[in-house]
Amino acid sequence: MTSPAISTADLAEFRAEVRRWCRAEVPSDWRRTQAGASDDEFVRFQQEWFQRLRTAGFAVPHWPAEWGGGMPVAQQVVLYQELAAHDAPRLVLGFVSIHHAASTLLAAGTDEQRRRHLPAILDGEIWVQGFSEPEAGSDLASLRTTARREGDGFVVDGQKLWASGAAHADWCLLLARTDPAAPKRRGISYFLMDMRTPGIDVRPVRNAAGESHFCEIFLNGVVIPAENLVGPVDQGWQVAQSTLSAERGMTMLELAERLGNAGFRWLVETCRTPGPGGGRPVDDPRVLDRLAELDTEIAGLRALCRGLVERHEAGTAGPVEASVVKLYYSELLQRTMDFAVEVAGLPAHAELRKPASSGWESGAWVLDFIGSWEWTIPGGTSEIQRTIIGERGLGLPREPVVSS
């Protein structure tokens, strides 16, 4: 599927339309009201904002047209640029729903599963990813949570870790082992799990910055009906692999435009702000050099992301492009936030709250810097991405594995 060509004039008209919409619809005070917002306020705000975007056709532009999307990539780029430039809130709560859950359902779900969940996601159904476990991080395929066939369903026991936003989730994308005897990648199945099922216990994990959006999920005799299996039994690893890389490009397009049009501008603003005694960091040539370097790198990132999405749509994306983009974005984000902390100095350490609903670069730079590790560690660490690029991209030999 390739996007229809869009004329420059049409794109300019679309940009004007998005701008008008942003001026009318982006709440001017959301940073203030979302600073220190309670969990309930955050969820309510995110749901309202999602519905506002949905009404305009901006909530899931990357979905197929029949499910409410169908926006050409060139227009998506414009949309994300304008949302970022107008400092619109991000869809934090629905991130897994509109990206990971949707791409899984679209790529591997049954018609019934799609009909049941895609419209529900548009109505606000929230999803969480239940992949990682205490002993299965980078080596995800070694996961130990089991799903035992019983009658018309499966009974699940185990523990999931680092499930972001699990406290608010209605449904969970779950990987569990259905064949303990099979080689580890061949005995995993992919399930849709209703979080209201008895036997599920969600506990928040508090991090060093005092936040607790990561959760542990304890699963004790949780019954999942067989109709909630995605793809064939024991083929869950293959389902997860194919949907994860497909989803990567779409999320990255938005994040790269956000970094370029919101994060970097915030950084420049910080550099322009006089310190306690009147001097401005931006008057220091070293600061200017660093800004120029980062600006150049961000421009490269945006081009990479756009190229990836276009090639993905055309079916010509290479096997490691998603890894290249993830690695580049995450390390660039970390460098940029690190520099922001350096420029902002000690007062940034006293800034203890960032507005809920903001992006990875909120302007509360120390918290943003800590948050940037959520990119170099989860979703395949930088080390895993490098391994993928080396082995599958460059065709280098695999690292020797000690027999276990």
Next chain:
Amino acid sequence: MNTELSEEAVEYGRTALRAFEAAGGDQIVQDAEREPARRADLVEPVLAELGAWDLDPRGGADELEAVAALCRVAGWWALPYPVAERLARPADGSTDGLVVIAGTGPGGAAGAAGAGDARDAGDAGDAGLVGYGPAAPVAGLGRRWSTVTFDGGRGVATAAPPTTTPRYGAFVTGLVDDPALVPSQASRDGDGLADLALGLVLPCWTLLGMLDRAIDLTRAHVLAREQFGQPLARFQGVQFQLTDAEVERLGVEELAKYALWAVATGRGEAVDDALALRLAILEAADQVFRVAHQLHGAMGFCDETTLSWISRYSQPVRRLPLGLSATRDELTRRIGRAGLAGPFAPRREPNLEVQPL
């Protein structure tokens, strides 16, 4: 030139390490964070038992080396106590400790804020607020602190009450300059510069202890944590990250000994050497903690891991009195085109002459 610590100092460090382990080890900082009022009681009896209060860092190389070894131990356990600052207190005992603050002039009032890299003068209206003036991790301890600025100006400040909990402030609080308490002696004499060098070098030894610990914890983690059927340490990509961090740590360990020797021998360029050490160890700390966090994975950002505590409590010493870029700026302005004297240059006497305009 012999920059190796004496065997006595090394042994003293071993004894101190065991003493704090027996007193609770990693639990000490966790208890102090939960009950800040117990902070002094958790640490001071052990320091007394170690005879730390009898040590005079200005009393010769042997005592200075013992103090440095003790500071390094304080870093290893992330002790919630300004050991370096307390032991550098003036010999006459008139204040509770010595703190280097950013800026120039007595009390730092006429120069930079003690605000990491924000180098400009603090607004009087914000005095005492962290980020807007001199600050140090001395909350809830003694009230009176000797201060020294980067041009050797000496003063006395009082510690403001902390404005946040130690979990977020790591015991840092603002220092309010008290002009009525400025020592009577001239503020830019040689002793001021000696205080500056001492006050810069000792906290670097504390940070060195934190880097020792971060490497040790990460080494243990990658040996124990198994993924893909083998310890993470078997992956060369993991090994190389850790070895690069270790090379950084080893480099600054040598520099720390050198700068300590420069202080002990009263060399005129001791302040330059102290600043060079501070710059190098801040750069090393960035790399060591980056690697330690990346290799620990997400758990390294949770307080269930010791790394999280060491990393959080490394922040005050890395940001105060000057952060990385402001330290670099201070060093380059000070050494100008002359560069560092280095270990093989002829001895330069402290220049106490007032230069005519």
